Amino acid sequence: MSWYKRVKEGITTLTSEKKAVPDGLWHKCSRCKKTFLSEDHQKNCYVCSNCNYHDKVGSHEYFEILFGEDFTELFENIYPSDPLGFKDTKEYSKRLKESQEKSGMTDAMRVAVGNLNADMKLVVACMDFGFIGGSMGSVVGEKIARAIDYARENRIPLLIISKSGGARMMEAAFSLMQMAKTSSKLALLGKAGIPYISLLTDPTTGGVTASFAMLGDVNIAEPEALIGFAGPRVIRETIGKDLPKGFQSSEFVLEHGFLDFIVVRTDLKAKLSSLLHILMKVPANQLSN
Amino acid sequence: MSHFDFEKPIQDLIEQLDELTKVHEKGKVDMSSKISELEQKILVAKKEVYGNLNGWQKVQISRHPERPYTLDYIENCFENFIELHGDRTVKDDKAMVGGFATFNGQSVLVVGQQKGRNTKQRQFRNFGMPNPEGYRKALRLMKMAERFNIPVICMIDTPGASPGLEAEERGQGEAIARNLYEMSVLKVPIICIIIGEGASGGALGIGVGDRVLMMENTWYSVISPESCSSILWRSWEHKEKAAEALKLTATDMLANKLIDGVIPEPLGGAHNDTALTYQTIKDTLEKELALLNQKPIEQLIEERIHKFSEMGEFIEK
Ligand SMILES: [Zn+2]
Ligand SMILES: [Zn+2]
Numbered sequence: 001m002s003w004y005k006r007v008k009e010g011i012t013t014l015t016s017e018k019k020a021v022p023d024g025l026w027h028k029c030s031r032c033k034k035t036f037l038s039e040d041h042q043k044n045c046y047v048c049s050n051c052n053y054h055d056k057v058g059s060h061e062y063f064e065i066l067f068g069e070d071f072t073e074l075f076e077n078i079y080p081s082d083p084l085g086f087k088d089t090k091e092y093s094k095r096l097k098e099s100q101e102k103s104g105m106t107d108a109m110r111v112a113v114g115n116l117n118a119d120m121k122l123v124v125a126c127m128d129f130g131f132i133g134g135s136m137g138s139v140v141g142e143k144i145a146r147a148i149d150y151a152r153e154n155r156i157p158l159l160i161i162s163k164s165g166g167a168r169m170m171e172a173a174f175s176l177m178q179m180a181k182t183s184s185k186l187a188l189l190g191k192a193g194i195p196y197i198s199l200l201t202d203p204t205t206g207g208v209t210a211s212f213a214m215l216g217d218v219n220i221a222e223p224e225a226l227i228g229f230a231g232p233r234v235i236r237e238t239i240g241k242d243l244p245k246g247f248q249s250s251e252f253v254l255e256h257g258f259l260d261f262i263v264v265r266t267d268l269k270a271k272l273s274s275l276l277h278i279l280m281k282v283p284a285n286q287l288s289n
Numbered sequence: 290m291s292h293f294d295f296e297k298p299i300q301d302l303i304e305q306l307d308e309l310t311k312v313h314e315k316g317k318v319d320m321s322s323k324i325s326e327l328e329q330k331i332l333v334a335k336k337e338v339y340g341n342l343n344g345w346q347k348v349q350i351s352r353h354p355e356r357p358y359t360l361d362y363i364e365n366c367f368e369n370f371i372e373l374h375g376d377r378t379v380k381d382d383k384a385m386v387g388g389f390a391t392f393n394g395q396s397v398l399v400v401g402q403q404k405g406r407n408t409k410q411r412q413f414r415n416f417g418m419p420n421p422e423g424y425r426k427a428l429r430l431m432k433m434a435e436r437f438n439i440p441v442i443c444m445i446d447t448p449g450a451s452p453g454l455e456a457e458e459r460g461q462g463e464a465i466a467r468n469l470y471e472m473s474v475l476k477v478p479i480i481c482i483i484i485g486e487g488a489s490g491g492a493l494g495i496g497v498g499d500r501v502l503m504m505e506n507t508w509y510s511v512i513s514p515e516s517c518s519s520i521l522w523r524s525w526e527h528k529e530k531a532a533e534a535l536k537l538t539a540t541d542m543l544a545n546k547l548i549d550g551v552i553p554e555p556l557g558g559a560h561n562d563t564a565l566t567y568q569t570i571k572d573t574l575e576k577e578l579a580l581l582n583q584k585p586i587e588q589l590i591e592e593r594i595h596k597f598s599e600m601g602e603f604i605e606k
Contacts, residue, residue, distance in 0.1 A: 083602035088521035138601030167511045172535040176511040177600040184473030209462030210490040229462035230452030
């Protein structure tokens with residue numbers, strides 16, 4: 001395989017979002033076009049060391065970044081169904097099957113518990129945009145609900161990583177009610193005094209923004225992510241004007257008071273660790289990172 | 290009063306009846322037997338049409354411009370209403386109204402989205418689409434109701450939360466999310482009634498309750514049939530198909546255990562006999578409040594959270 005071809009394949013894989021990690025030896029940044037060794041790019045948490053572009057990655061990468069190999073996946077046995085026998089241009093059951101085959105995942109959410117540090121356990125519920133746009137249906141809601149219960153019962157802090165286009169229309173009102181389901185479970189977690197950190201990544205919109213993603217004790221986001229309730233297209237059509245530059249970006253949402261801070265992915269683990277040590281009142285261990 | 294296409298068979302018969310009545314009143318020919326025959330036919334036609342409404346037809350009735358809105362229910366079903374304004378942060382949202390009132394002598398809080406009837410009012414009410422300050426006003430009032438141990442009644446009627454620059458700047462997502470969170474553990478009984486349109490998060494933002502009821506000719510879903518059609522079919526043409534697929538009617542929602550009950554409407558919809566509609570709502574509230582008032586609040590909250598936790602269909606292997 002020629003060097004050129006490898007680079008090119010790396011790009012193709014990325015833009016089609018089939019796989020977050022290109023198989024090729026080289027990774028080319030989809031924004032600044034600079035080329036890096038894939039291995040280095042992975043070590044840099046899939047962030048471009050030239051322009052700070054954060055590649056869109058999924059649960060596989062986030063678990064690796066936060067836990068390395070040291071984690072246990074939870075609630076893997078929950079699969080989507082087609083409660084309404086929904087059919088638009090395609091049957092939902094068929095769509096599910098195709099998405100499962102294409103992504104190798106069961107639905108748009110995975111949950112894991114592991115050691116962030118030797119002295120700090122963490123439950124992570126992470127959305128996968130590669131599965132029907134990271135949309136929230138019954139499985140996403142149920143896995144979040146169980147992750148919250150698990151965190152509460154075991155008194156382990158919770159991180160939810162959001163990356164979603166919003167509701168899963170093919171589950172209609174079932175999808176809508178996941179907003180109430182997850183939010184009410186979070187209210188119980190709050191009463192139990194267990195910290196919940198919400199990490200919003202590109203993109204986080206719709207019913208996800210209007211429920212668990214905005215309900216963190218601490219809301220944080222990756223740089224330059226799209227974060228909003230209504231999608232930019234809907235707003236543009238409603239107001240009949242182009243949107244101001246940077247509208248609905250992480251930086252915009254921070255400026256308007258709905259985020260606590262923006263975190264570069266390479267700092268995520270360390271920042272989470274110090275924050276949680278303080279909130280959980282665990283004395284900081286210098287060797288813990 | 291405006292009519293829908295599917296009401297044409299009924300309208301045709303009513304026109305015939307008007308003609309006959311005119312002839313009869315002139316006194317030359319006795320039409321009384323024909324008149325009662327036709328009246329019977331009209332009743333049969335009404336039962337036929339209104340008894341077999343499909344999803345899209347119910348969506349149309351839910352949007353009928355003469356349908357009672359939140360303030361109409363407040364005026365006709367409650368006494369001593371005092372409207373309270375503002376979220377104490379930004380402004381007063383006219384698309385969300387709220388205040389305290391009495392119902393059969395019991396103090397209650399009523400909040401709900403408010404639509405307008407003419408162009409000017411519609412704009413004033415932002416078409417019943419609240420901004421974040423609307424949800425925050427509703428929450429402020431609910432927290433006050435909790436402080437004074439007063440039950441909450443939410444009237445839901447919205448085509449959705451307002452999409453716009455200011456709504457995003459002021460955190461529409463956070464405002465709705467906060468309401469879901471706080472309502473799920475609010476220490477007073479909450480009754481929610483879908484009185485018209487229940488569109489997505491904008492409806493759910495005041496929709497977490499011990500009893501969630503839908504009136505017979507309303508809809509409640511994650512998206513409107515029109516928007517669903519435009520996204521999934523990439524055209525606005527398939528709204529009827531979308532309305533069917535979304536299973537958004539009160540009967541479907543009850544069958545899927547996503548609401549707690551259906552409130553019947555007069556034949557043809559709430560606007561056809563508003564006096565009867567108000568009486569039905571009063572009877573419903575009386576019954577539901579009596580039931581909820583009996584239960585200890587800890588039990589209510591536990592059951593409330595449990596109910597929403599059970600919503601969703603999945604396979605566990
Ligand atoms: Zn890259
Ligand atoms: Zn770059």
